[in-house]
Amino acid sequence: xxxxxxxxxxxxxxxxxxxxxxxxxxxxxxxxxxxxxxxxxxxxxxxxxxxxxxxxxxxxxxxxxxxxxxxxxxxxxxxxxxxxxxxxxxxxxxxxxxxxxxxxxxxxxxxxxxxxxxxxxxxxxxxxxxxxxxxxxxxxxxxxxxxxxxxxxxxxxxxxxxxxxxxxxxxxxxxxxxxxxxxxxxxxxxxxxxxxxxxxxxxxxxxxxxxxxxxxxxxxxxxxxxxxxxxxxxxxxxxxxxxxxxxxxxxxxxxxxx
Numbered sequence: 001x002x003x004x005x006x007x008x009x010x011x012x013x014x015x016x017x018x019x020x021x022x023x024x025x026x027x028x029x030x031x032x033x034x035x036x037x038x039x040x041x042x043x044x045x046x047x048x049x050x051x052x053x054x055x056x057x058x059x060x061x062x063x064x065x066x067x068x069x070x071x072x073x074x075x076x077x078x079x080x081x082x083x084x085x086x087x088x089x090x091x092x093x094x095x096x097x098x099x100x101x102x103x104x105x106x107x108x109x110x111x112x113x114x115x116x117x118x119x120x121x122x123x124x125x126x127x128x129x130x131x132x133x134x135x136x137x138x139x140x141x142x143x144x145x146x147x148x149x150x151x152x153x154x155x156x157x158x159x160x161x162x163x164x165x166x167x168x169x170x171x172x173x174x175x176x177x178x179x180x181x182x183x184x185x186x187x188x189x190x191x192x193x194x195x196x197x198x199x200x201x202x203x204x205x206x207x208x209x210x211x212x213x214x215x216x217x218x219x220x221x222x223x224x225x226x227x228x229x230x231x232x233x234x235x236x237x238x239x240x241x242x243x244x245x246x247x248x249x250x251x252x253x254x255x256x257x258x
Contacts, residue, residue, distance in 0.1 A: 009152060009155055012152075012155050013155050013158060013159055016146055016155065016156065016159040017158075017159040017162050017163055020142060020146070020159055020160055020162075020163035021163045021166055021167070022210075022214065023138070023141065023142050023210070024054075024138070024142070024163055024164070024167050025214070026138065026191070026192065026195045027051075027054060027134070027135065027138040027167070028051075028167050028170075028171050028174055029174070029178070029188045029191065029192065030097075030131070030134055030138075030192060031046070031047055031050040031051065031131055031171065031175075032047070032171065032174050032175035032178050032179075032188075033104060033178065033185070033188065033189065033192075034046070034050075034127050034130055034131055035047050035050070035127065035175060036175065036178070036179050037127060038124060038127060042124055043175065044172060046124065046127055046128065046131070047168075047171045047172065047175060048168065048171075049128060049131075050128065050131040050132075050135065051164055051167055051168050051171060052164075052168075053128075053131065053132055053135050054135040054138070054139060054164060054167075055160065055161065055164040057132075057135050057136055057139040058139045058142060058143055058160045058164070059157065059160065059161075061139055061140065061143040062143055062146065062153065062156050062157060062160065071084060071085040071086040071089070071140075072084050072085075072086055072144075073085075075088075081204060081205070083203075086140065086144070086203075087202075087203040087204070087205075088203070089136070089137060089140055090137065090140070090141070090199045090200070090202050090203040091199070091200055091203035091204075092137075093133075093134065093136075093137030093138075093196075093199050094195075094196040094197065094198070094199030094200035094201075094202075094203065095196070095200065096133065096134070096137075096196075097134065097137075097192055097193075097195060097196030097199065098193055098196035098197065098200075100130070100192075101189045101190075101192040101193045101196065102193070104189050105186065105189050105190075108182075108185070108186070108189075109186075137199065141199075141202075142160070143156075143160075146159065146160065181224075181228070183224050183227075183228075184221065184224060187217065187220050187221060187224060190220075191213070191217045191220075194213050194216070194217070195213065198210065198213060
């Protein structure tokens with residue numbers, strides 16, 4: 001525990017904690033959108049479990065630093081491009097995130113009424129499995145960042161724990177904010193498309209600073225909030241389709257098919 005008396009360690013802890021919170025935004029948004037598919041009484045449980053698993057994944061990865069560093073070693077070469085284990089994980093995660101976000105946008109905007117009537121509520125286990133898969137992708141990126149910023153394992157662990165606790169405290173508010181504002185939900189899904197593209201770029205050593213993506217998202221949200229304030233009260237609100245019956249207590253029952 002010598003790091004407690006080291007001022008540089010405390011600076012590293014503050015910097016890394018802030019960065020881990022920022023890097024966790026995309027994880028929280030993804031969990032919020034997925035948990036929104038579930039019945040209202042299961043959503044908080046799904047968010048807590050999802051972030052709890054994110055914490056466990058990060059701690060396990062930090063405990064296996066040697067294995068993490070081996071992931072950066074080239075496995076093979078394609079067209080002159082060296083591909084490592086980390087690259088493969090980021091590529092698969094990016095493709096999954098792009099496909100998942102595209103399907104969510106389609107279901108929210110263009111899902112057929114007949115499909116809504118037939119579709120059962122999302123499986124709790126299925127949502128958790130999807131959250132676990134993306135947790136691995138987001139955690140890998142987060143842990144590699146932590147290794148680059150801090151030299152003491154204790155500092156990394158404390159920063160990760162604080163960041164996840166912070167996300168747990170505000171995940172409910174973020175989920176409610178996204179679900180109440182359909183246009184914000186579409187922006188969030190578009191944001192996840194950008195994150196998926198950035199992950200694919202990282203897998204091919206095309207580094208896109210996440211600061212650019214976060215700034216673009218924050219600016220878009222700011223503009224949309226201004227639009228909300230300036231919108232006339234008589235303007236009809238935007239409504240997204242809810243293909244998963246029972247996800248909100250106030251949802252009307254799905255139409256019956258003859």
